[in-house]
Amino acid sequence: MDPSMATQSCPVCGASQSANPRYPAYLCRDCCERAVDETGRRLRFYNTDLGGGFAAVVADTGEPRDSHVCFVNGIRCRADEARFGGIVIEPARGENA
Numbered sequence: 001m002d003p004s005m006a007t008q009s010c011p012v013c014g015a016s017q018s019a020n021p022r023y024p025a026y027l028c029r030d031c032c033e034r035a036v037d038e039t040g041r042r043l044r045f046y047n048t049d050l051g052g053g054f055a056a057v058v059a060d061t062g063e064p065r066d067s068h069v070c071f072v073n074g075i076r077c078r079a080d081e082a083r084f085g086g087i088v089i090e091p092a093r094g095e096n097a
Contacts, residue, residue: 011091012072023082027072027089035070035079035089043070045079045087054081 006019010028017028035043042059056065056079068078075091082088 012075023088023090025090027077027091031072032087032089034072035077036072037065037067037070043079045070045089047081047085047087052081052085054079054087 007016008019008024009015010017010031011025012027012031015028015030017026020026032045035045037043037058041061043056043065044059045054045056047053048055054068056067056070057063058065068080069092070077070079070089072089077089078092079087079089
């Protein structure tokens, strides 16, 4: 099978998406759009500049958030800067995720 045709499932909703060996448990775009904080406020994540970086804000207020933790469908996740830019969200691993 051509590696460029490989797929993997979103760990939250099961949607099929392109396989990524570096991020074998990354959330699909639809699930990322549903990321909320501990109180249910929708979050937005972005790179701070062209070189990358990570920032999180409360979507409706723009209030900065000093945490990588988010929840999608009740699953504790971690958002972070992806290796070559962009943001990746995966289910949290360990207590300090």
